[in-house]
Amino acid sequence: MRKLVVFNNITLDGYFTDSNSDMSWAHKNADDEWNKFTAENASGGGVLLFGRKTYDLMVSFWPTKQAYEMMPTVADGMNNLPKVVFSRTMDKATWNNTKLVKDNIAEEVRKMKSEPGDGMVIMGSGTIVSQLTEAHLIDEYQFIVHPLVLGSGRTLFEGVGGKLPLKRTSSRTFKNGNVLLNYEPA
Numbered sequence: 724m725r726k727l728v729v730f731n732n733i734t735l736d737g738y739f740t741d742s743n744s745d746m747s748w749a750h751k752n753a754d755d756e757w758n759k760f761t762a763e764n765a766s767g768g769g770v771l772l773f774g775r776k777t778y779d780l781m782v783s784f785w786p787t788k789q790a791y792e793m794m795p796t797v798a799d800g801m802n803n804l805p806k807v808v809f810s811r812t813m814d815k816a817t818w819n820n821t822k823l824v825k826d827n828i829a830e831e832v833r834k835m836k837s838e839p840g841d842g843m844v845i846m847g848s849g850t851i852v853s854q855l856t857e858a859h860l861i862d863e864y865q866f867i868v869h870p871l872v873l874g875s876g877r878t879l880f881e882g883v884g885g886k887l888p889l890k891r892t893s894s895r896t897f898k899n900g901n902v903l904l905n906y907e908p909a
Contacts, residue, residue, distance in 0.1 A: 726842040727772075727832065728863045729852050730764075731879060735868065738876030739849055744776065746847065748871055752899040760897070762796040768804065769841040772832075775810035777847030782818045807835075807843075809851055829858035836860065852879045856887060863907050864889065870900040 732749035733739050740746050753761075773781060784790050785801040806821040809828050816823040824831045832855055835843060845852055845861075855861050880887070888909035895903040 725836045725838065725840055726862045727836060727845070727855070727860055728842060728865060729845045729861055729879070730865045730867075731845075731847065731852070732867045732869060733879070734871045734873045734876070736872045736874065737878050738873045739847065739879050741873050741876040744877075746780070748873070749867070749869060752869065752901055754897075754899045757897055757899050757901065758794070761794070767800075770835070770843040771801070771804050771806045772843055772845045772848065772851065773806065773808045774848035774851040775808060775813055778806075778808040778810070778813075778816070778818070778821075780847070786818065807831075809848075828854055829860060832858075832860050849877050849879045849881060853882045856880060856883050859908070861908070863892070863905060866904045866906075868902045868904060 731739050732746065734748070741748070781801065785798050790798040790801075802819055804820065806816075806818060807824055808816050808818075808821055809824050809831075811825055813823055813825075828851065832843075845855070852861070889906035890909045891904060892907055893903075893905045897903070
């Protein structure tokens with residue numbers, strides 16, 4: 724069975740985006756160690772899953788010349804890996820190797836998990852994270868906690884009813900102040 728992982732940047736006060744849907748703060752603390760981690764992470768393979776808003780952000784940057792100049796390894800992975808975008812409002816997905824799913828998100832992910840192949844990673848996409856958390860389909864949560872307080876914004880778990888006990892499986896502290904925390908459902 725394929726593993727479904729959430730990989731997201733969050734602030735100390737628990738937001739993955741500010742109140743204007745801006746996530747640019749997540750890309751401000753780059754240093755050599757962080758850039759190496761990011762490049763290694765991007766070359767890990769698998770299927771990338773996005774909601775429409777995150778897809779729009781990603782497709783507006785990663786296929787550009789600027790992305791290839793700034794982070795060639797990451798850009799190559801982002802552009803060539805298979806991708807799925809979940810959206811009821813899009814008519815088609817134009818980014819290379821992208822499949823559009825309009826309905827039954829949990830059912831589609833359940834089907835994808837049962838197929839052979841590499842794992843799947845959700846990035847950003849708070850609405851998708853909360854829906855798949857509610858459906859108990861997420862196998863691991865990987866959070867990059869940034870040393871920043873936004874004061875307001877969106878959390879990844881808006882709409883999740885009840886408690887979600889998690890157990891920490893590993894952690895890593897970076898020189899730039901970011902901390903990677905890995906959790907699995909308890």
